[in-house]
Amino acid sequence: MSNKLMTLKEAVSKYVKSGDTLFVGGAQHATPQAALHEIVRQKIDHLGVVAVLAQPTLLIGEGLVDKMITGYAAQDYTASYPLGKAKAMNRFPVYEEYSHFGISLALFAGYMGIPFIPTKGHLGSDMPKYNKNIKSIDCPFTGGKVAAIKAVVPDVAVIHVQRADAEGNAQKWGSIGVDVEGINASRKVIVTAETIVSSDVIRRDPNRTIIPGFRVSAVVEQPWGAFPSRLAGFYNADRGGFMRVAIAGGNEQTYEDYLRDFVYGVKDWNEYIEKVKSIKGADYFDKARLKNPVKSEPIITGS
Amino acid sequence: MTQKEKETRYSAGEQMIVSAARQIVKDDIVYVGVGVPMVATLLAKYTHAPDCVTITENGIVRVTKFPMDESTDVQTLADQLPGMFYVNCLAQAGYINTGFLGAGQIDRYGNINTTAAGDFYKPEHRWNGSGGGNDVISFCHRTIVTIRQSRRRFLEKVDFITSPGYLDGRPGQREEIGLPPNTGPSIVISNLGVYAFDNGEMLLKSIHSDLGVTMEQVKAEISWDIKIAPDLTDTEPPTEEELHLLREVVDPQKIFARRAESPGLQQQS
Numbered sequence: 001m002s003n004k005l006m007t008l009k010e011a012v013s014k015y016v017k018s019g020d021t022l023f024v025g026g027a028q029h030a031t032p033q034a035a036l037h038e039i040v041r042q043k044i045d046h047l048g049v050v051a052v053l054a055q056p057t058l059l060i061g062e063g064l065v066d067k068m069i070t071g072y073a074a075q076d077y078t079a080s081y082p083l084g085k086a087k088a089m090n091r092f093p094v095y096e097e098y099s100h101f102g103i104s105l106a107l108f109a110g111y112m113g114i115p116f117i118p119t120k121g122h123l124g125s126d127m128p129k130y131n132k133n134i135k136s137i138d139c140p141f142t143g144g145k146v147a148a149i150k151a152v153v154p155d156v157a158v159i160h161v162q163r164a165d166a167e168g169n170a171q172k173w174g175s176i177g178v179d180v181e182g183i184n185a186s187r188k189v190i191v192t193a194e195t196i197v198s199s200d201v202i203r204r205d206p207n208r209t210i211i212p213g214f215r216v217s218a219v220v221e222q223p224w225g226a227f228p229s230r231l232a233g234f235y236n237a238d239r240g241g242f243m244r245v246a247i248a249g250g251n252e253q254t255y256e257d258y259l260r261d262f263v264y265g266v267k268d269w270n271e272y273i274e275k276v277k278s279i280k281g282a283d284y285f286d287k288a289r290l291k292n293p294v295k296s297e298p299i300i301t302g303s
Numbered sequence: 304m305t306q307k308e309k310e311t312r313y314s315a316g317e318q319m320i321v322s323a324a325r326q327i328v329k330d331d332i333v334y335v336g337v338g339v340p341m342v343a344t345l346l347a348k349y350t351h352a353p354d355c356v357t358i359t360e361n362g363i364v365r366v367t368k369f370p371m372d373e374s375t376d377v378q379t380l381a382d383q384l385p386g387m388f389y390v391n392c393l394a395q396a397g398y399i400n401t402g403f404l405g406a407g408q409i410d411r412y413g414n415i416n417t418t419a420a421g422d423f424y425k426p427e428h429r430w431n432g433s434g435g436g437n438d439v440i441s442f443c444h445r446t447i448v449t450i451r452q453s454r455r456r457f458l459e460k461v462d463f464i465t466s467p468g469y470l471d472g473r474p475g476q477r478e479e480i481g482l483p484p485n486t487g488p489s490i491v492i493s494n495l496g497v498y499a500f501d502n503g504e505m506l507l508k509s510i511h512s513d514l515g516v517t518m519e520q521v522k523a524e525i526s527w528d529i530k531i532a533p534d535l536t537d538t539e540p541p542t543e544e545e546l547h548l549l550r551e552v553v554d555p556q557k558i559f560a561r562r563a564e565s566p567g568l569q570q571q572s
Contacts, residue, residue: 027361028361071433072431074431099437100435104387120481121391121438121442122437124464124470124476124477124480125467126418127418130423177361177386178387178388180386181386
């Protein structure tokens with residue numbers, strides 16, 4: 001097995017290309033913020049972005065996204081500065097819309113290596129009128145109608161997990177959204193991990209591995225890699241904090257200042273963290289650490 | 304807000320949440336949209352349905368009484384965290400009996416729009432899209448809908464069907480196009496009244512009279528000639544206990560009581 005550890009800068013420049021379809025992990029838990037910031041910093045454009053409850057606002061605001069593939073996303077560009085900015089630059093993405101289950105199924109079909117997957121959802125909805133990847137077909141067995149959803153196979157995925165080994169065996173726990181389907185559907189996978197552990201740690205709880213090392217292209221040790229979103233067992237969300245507000249794209253001032261100072265104005269996420277600490281106080285991140293960690297019973301393996 | 308409402312001991316949003324909570328029955332397995340539906344389901348857990356199971360669209364299965372600020376952001380109160388794909392498989396296979404969602408527009412036959420008002424390509428307003436809405440109403444045996452009522456939201460025909468109700472109202476149409484049998488919207492709760500479905504068409508069941516709402520107001524905020532139930536009643540107002548639990552325990556910051564009157568849209572991470 002090979003050691004895939006590298007810096008985030010290397011991982012993104014090596015594996016994320018202009019024109020790629022990018023899966024963004026973390027549905028309301030552990031958005032891979034460090035990786036998203038690096039993609040913005042490298043200005044990798046013409047992306048198709050598959051995101052489920054993880055809004056890639058910075059990518060859209062910087063005009064890097066041609067297409068959003070999703071079940072739910074803010075699209076009202078009159079109510080969001082970065083969306084409005086994309087619109088003004090004529091870089092507002094096209095939205096390919098499904099239900100939550102629909103996009104999960106599209107990724108699941110990609111993960112299974114099949115061209116499409118049938119479902120009983122989306123029928124009677126207007127979504128198929130505007131999304132050519134959803135069709136109504138005859139079931140070959142019952143003769144009744146089913147919807148067919150075309151597989152989505154992203155070129156590359158970015159995901160943040162609690163721990164991984166140097167070979168890429170990645171373990172995530174807590175709420176997992178469509179992470180398993182999304183990364184396993186993707187051709188290349190960049191894992192950023194809060195901690196890098198020895199393979200022995202992985203092998204003592206292999207049920208927790210959501211993708212095996214041989215399917216992973218790059219592993220990056222990236223503490224606070226999901227902040228300001230939450231990472232189960234490590235830190236709470238930065239609710240109402242300046243990072244959260246800026247990333248959500250509140251107004252021109254906060255958004256543009258943030259981009260200048262904290263995206264383009266630093267060389268990487270580690271420098272970003274130091275810069276935030278120097279401005280907001282050395283304990284800014286520590287305040288988000290868990291106050292009441294709860295441990296599960298260890299599982300027992302062995303012979 | 305009517306003059307009467309200003310004087311009453313509760314708001315229309317609170318009435319919506321309480322009326323919705325009462326629709327949850329003991330042992331229900333509830334697929335809940337984030338926000339108002341979740342608050343109503345929690346209220347039901349604190350009152351008459353402590354054992355109901357709540358399933359959220361991002362993939363959380365719980366019977367616990369979780370705090371609202373951890374509604375999508377699980378710490379330790381889940382029984383299972385299988386992800387979005389799995390919980391929707393449960394729904395599609397028929398294991399979730401009750402669905403619960405908010406809406407931007409609804410029509411005579413219970414079709415729901417949470418996508419675009421006006422033309423799809425040049426919308427007057429864009430909502431965030433289906434999320435789990437299409438899944439909930441396609442798969443659950445019955446679905447409870449909460450929505451703020453106005454002529455622009457209660458339409459003869461919605462501008463875009465995000466989540467199908469009874470389509471054009473013809474009986475058996477859902478099954479004909481392939482949706483699972485015995486599914487679809489069952490109750491609609493607005494800030495003015497409560498509606499059921501009669502042969503696929505919305506039917507006014509009760510008016511929030513205690514808030515000062517009148518039949519004229521209800522009709523003025525519906526853009527078709529609504530059918531009235533022969534047994535039309537006044538909506539049962541919230542009890543003191545329900546209000547106490549809602550305000551002090553379930554939603555102490557009163558965020559969701561206010562939000563009840565706008566489309567039930569969820570938070571982003």
